[in-house]
Amino acid sequence: MYTKVCLQLCLTEVANGLRNPVLMAHANDNTHRMFVAEQVGIIWVYLPDGSRLEEPFLDIKKIVLATPWVGDERGFLGMAFHPQYKHNGKFYIYYSYVDKKKLEKIRISELKVSASDINKADPHSERNILEIEEPAANHNGGQVLFGLDGYMYLFTGDGGKAGDPFGKFGNAQNKSVLLGKVLRIDVDGKSPDGKPYRIPLDNPFVSDTKALPEVYAYGVRNMWRCSVDRGDPVTHKGRGRIFCGDVGQNRFEEIDIIVKGGNYGWRAKEGFECYDIKLCHNSSLDDILPIFAYGHSVGKSVTGGYMYRGCESPNLNGLYIFGDFMSGRLIALQEDERTHKWKKQDICIGSTKACAFPGLISSYSKFIISFAEDEAGELYFMATSYPSAYAPHGSIYKFVDPARRAPPGKCKHKPVPVKVKSKRIPFAPLTSKFAQREWALLGPLTPPPRSLVNSVVQKPLFQLGVKIWQGIPRRPRPGQFKRRRSACGATVRRAPKGVTRKGAPLCARP
Ligand SMILES: [Ca+2]
Ligand SMILES: [Ca+2]
Helix, strand or coil, X not given: CECCCXXXXXXXXXXXXXXXXXXXECXXXXXXXXXXXXXXXXXXXXXXXXXXXXXXXXXXCCCCCCCCCCCCCCCEEEEEECCCHHHHCEEEEEEEEECCCCCEEEEEEEEEECCCCCCCEEEEEEEEEEEEECCCCCXXXXXXXXXXXXXXXXXXXXXXXXXXXXXXXXXXXXXXCCCCEEEEEECCCCCCCCCCCECCCCCCCCCXXXXXXXXXXXXXXCEEEEEECCCCCCCCCCCCCEEEEXXXXXXXXXXXXXXXXXXXXXXXXXXXXXXXXXXXXXXCCCCCCCCEEEEXXXXXXXXXXXXXXCCCCHHHCCCEEEEECCCCCEEEEEECCCCCCEEEEEEEECXXXXXXXXXXXXXXXXXXXXXXXXXXXXXXXXXXXXXXXXXXXXXXXXXXXXXXXXXXXXCCCCCCCCCCCCCEECCCXXXXXXXXXXXXXXXXXXXXXXXXXXXXXXXXXXXXXXXXXXXXXXXXCCCCCCCEECCCCCEECCCCCCCCCCCCCCCCCC
């Protein structure tokens, strides 16, 4: 089941200086622009030449509830363009806010692009789609996407705290609440009862009087990042599947494929194992198991990724690439055509030899927040060295497979030019980034130069004194890194005193 050899990949940094970049999305309008959202509530536009527009696409940080506390899960969390965005200019956002009665909620709303500037949203066009009250600060879900059926899918968290404590058997197993669910709605219609959306007629629980008709799947803890598979470029196999990473409680992180009406097990199960013994042994629990789960020795907070279907790295086709927020590990899954089991392969970034080309880097910031796909299908991830919504230490990296590139000219695309009114800010790798790379190449045992301490070395994360959820990074305990196995099977020796392995390549020194 496990392959010992790791998959060597390289990276190019495409953006930096971002405050907890939670997503990057394209509008599917042939402009090949990328829209990058920060947790504080700002969306930036990046042009195909790598430059960023000085004026944001949208700035709603005044309405969004976000704090500088490390690990705070509230904020601007999701965005998706309408499948017909090119024609109707509509897009959807998902964020935390506090209402007039001081209740914390998540809100999903629709906005439109400005009539006068293609690179700006019209902030006055906001139309409320759905609001859900949040009983605790953590587990707010945040993914919004459109399936190939044209419907909107929303991924809510179980509400928060630990062990899904709300109600008789938690929120996730309770189909009469919207928390702990995958919801499916039609934003192009209205309900007879006045809701600003329609319920698709084939939603699985429309005739179940004990269930809300929006529910598409349940038993979800806190799915953090889901994506739609574009399918094999030739056979289209796999097209339309929705993959999600569901963050675990104390023991397991999992990857799921979402099916209509599916029960994803939480809080009866965590990964493949029982969490609530009583619910787990209930004979009516007809749950769908993950395609893959891993224990907390590997990572403590899964970040769901994408199935690679791009053009530039043909060997990656059919690999589902995801990561772990806490450990910084990157992992690929591949389905065995015969057995339909998913095989894991660890990804190594940072082979100095394989990545020794101009523009390629072999280190990255450790906290992996999100993954993204550009209009052409190439894959990226967003990570930061300091996970506070106010700290501008987030970067975006593109995956590059050094083993096999597409033939020259094969992956060329012609972006439709866009009229730009705002100033363009060209991409500049931070000078310290180069130094960071140099340091990282030396391996985790070399203390970084003083000038890098802010960007590379984890500050005491408890200085703010707030612990939002159980998995907040800590300073390493003495000996914590002693004799631990790295992703490549190499023994990682003890980190120098006070220095964590952040920014260090996971497999640079096998
Ligand atoms: Ca919550
Ligand atoms: Ca599950």
